[in-house]
Amino acid sequence: MPATEGSRGASGRVRGLRHHARTLFPGLLVCLTIAAAARFLSDHYGAPQMLFALLLGLAFHFLADDARCRPGIDFAGRVLLRVGVALLGFRITTEAVLSLGAGRVGMIAAGVLATIAVGVVLARLAGRDAPFGVLTGGAVGICGASAALAIASILPQGPQRDRDAVFAVIAVTTLSTVAMIAYPILAAALGLAGVDAGVFLGGTIHDVAQVVGAGYSVSAEVGDASTIAKLFRVAMLVPVVLALSLLFARPGGEGGAVVRRMPLPLFVVAFCVFVAANSAGWVPAAVTAPMTEASRWFLVAAIVALGIKTSLKQLADVGAVPIAVMVGETVFIGAWVLAGVYLLS
Secondary structure, rough: OOHHHHHHHHHHHHHOOOOOOOOHHEEEEEEEEHHHHHHHHHHHHHOHHHHHHHHHHHHHHHHHOOOOOOOHHHHHHHHHHHHHHHHHHHHHOOHHHOOHHHHHHHHHHHHHHHHHHHHHHHHHOOOOOOOHHHHHHEEEEEHHHHHHHHHHHOOOOOHHHHHHHHHHHHHHHHHHHHHHHHHHHHHOOOOOHHHHHHHHHHHHHHHHHHHHHHHHOHHHHHHHHHHHHHHHHHHHHHHHHHHHHHHHEOOOOHOOOEOOOOOOHHHHHHHHHHHHHHHOOOHHHHHHHHHHHHHHHEEEEEEHHHOOOHHHHHHOOOOOOOHHHHHHHHHHHHHHHHHHHHHHO
């Protein structure tokens, strides 16, 4: 009898999982199909795949209210996002970061935090709330679209938060593309070379793909240094997300008490574990390569989901002032890193 009850329980769980998978399948298939199209267009036309993913997602906004697709789209924008950010840990080792030198590492870390602080100040001056400044400052200071999505997932939710996240992704991707073209020219004009040029490019350009493109267009040495500097900025996502999780509270509990979010979100814990394992040399290349590729797929699919859930009309309501905020943040981090490079060289 107990065995029969156990088998019935297991059978029920299997049926529940199948039902859950069937519920998620249509929306997930849409997001992954559009993600594949975005990656194809990026590979053949050279534009950032995140931008293609977002624009294609916006074109499929009519699916946002489709009862069959909505669960899978929400899953892609929430769960795949967190998994994709966690898997970024397979790209980073502490040894590679420390090869830049303690002074440069400290300067880059301080620049990330200062950019977020400047973002909050600029957002306030522009009439926006502090979370908007944190979102845009984090996107500019850390790692572009990936940081925007990760930070948006832990900020207090509201009717404008998804729209702000989409705006941040579009703006930071556009600015990063411009920087990929302009900054190598600027570095050459300023006489920067070798590790100094790599630190400047990796410490200022927003997205990893554009950093790689800019760095290796100069030389292999500059490309290596810029990639390492950029991946250290990606690693800064951990303390930033931890601090934001502690800082932003949500109301709840008895007597108006405040219930804190989990101090360290699970995807950040996973990120730290993967970085530690990769730094210790426990992860073979046969694992690192597919995990890195999976991270790219999940993040692109998450961008697609975010685009689908956002209407162009709502996005148009953002206005020109927030764009000025992100341009100001971009100018600030560029000046900060450039000054640091000169002082430390």
